[in-house]
Amino acid sequence: MNYRLRYFASLADVAGCGEETIVSDAHTPRALYPELATRHGFRMAMDRLRVAVNGALVDWEHALADNDEIVFLPPVSGG
Amino acid sequence: MMRFRLSDIAIDGAAERRALAADAAGACVVFEGWVRDHNDGRSVQRLDYQAYAELANNEGERIIAEAISKFEVTDARCIHRIGNLVIGDIAIWVGVAAAHRGSAFDACRWIVDEVKLRVPIWKNEHYADGDSGWLHPDGKAVAEY
Numbered sequence: 001m002n003y004r005l006r007y008f009a010s011l012a013d014v015a016g017c018g019e020e021t022i023v024s025d026a027h028t029p030r031a032l033y034p035e036l037a038t039r040h041g042f043r044m045a046m047d048r049l050r051v052a053v054n055g056a057l058v059d060w061e062h063a064l065a066d067n068d069e070i071v072f073l074p075p076v077s078g079g
Numbered sequence: 080m081m082r083f084r085l086s087d088i089a090i091d092g093a094a095e096r097r098a099l100a101a102d103a104a105g106a107c108v109v110f111e112g113w114v115r116d117h118n119d120g121r122s123v124q125r126l127d128y129q130a131y132a133e134l135a136n137n138e139g140e141r142i143i144a145e146a147i148s149k150f151e152v153t154d155a156r157c158i159h160r161i162g163n164l165v166i167g168d169i170a171i172w173v174g175v176a177a178a179h180r181g182s183a184f185d186a187c188r189w190i191v192d193e194v195k196l197r198v199p200i201w202k203n204e205h206y207a208d209g210d211s212g213w214l215h216p217d218g219k220a221v222a223e224y
Contacts, residue, residue, distance in 0.1 A: 076195070078201070
C-alpha cells in the first residue's frame, strides 16, 4: 500500500525531510515504524511515540488503508 | 467556534482578553508563557516552534471544551505561537473567564498543563554556543532520536 508520512521535530531532522510517500506491506503503525526506523536510522523507541492517522490519534494496532497520512509523534514540548 | 489556534505572528493579549468578556463573568485569569533566555543551565538565544497543525487544532479545541465542561467557567481561549521567536515573545496565551476567581485560576492552570502534555507542538532551542536541539521531554535520554 501507499502511505504518506509526515515527520516533525527531531524525526524530520533525522529523516532529512518533512514528508514522503512510501510503499509498504505493513498493515499497522506497529509494523510500519520499524521499517521507517531502518530506512532513516530513527533511534527513538516506539514507546516514546504516539501515532496519528489522517489527523487523529490512533492506537498502534490501527488498520492502515491505502493513501493514509501517518505521523509518528515524538514527545511534545509546547508551552 | 475556534477557541484554540496556532499563530505565526505575535499574540495580541489585549485583543484575546476582550473576546472573553461576558456579563456573567466576574473573573478573568490570563497566563502568558514567555520565551526566557535560559533553560536547563544553558543560555538560550531564540526558539522555533513547529506544530502538526491539523492535530494540534483538534487536540487544542478538545482541551478547551474539556475545561469548559470540567470547571465552572464562562469561556476559555488558548493561542500558541509557531515559527521563530525571540527572548520575551509570548509563546502561549491562555485566558479563562468565570463567574468567580477560583474556577478561573484552576481552569487556566489545567489548560496550560494539558496543552504542554498533549498538543503536538515542538520547541527547538538555539543556544548561545551555536548548538540547537528539539526538546522531547518525557524523562528519557534526549539524545536518543
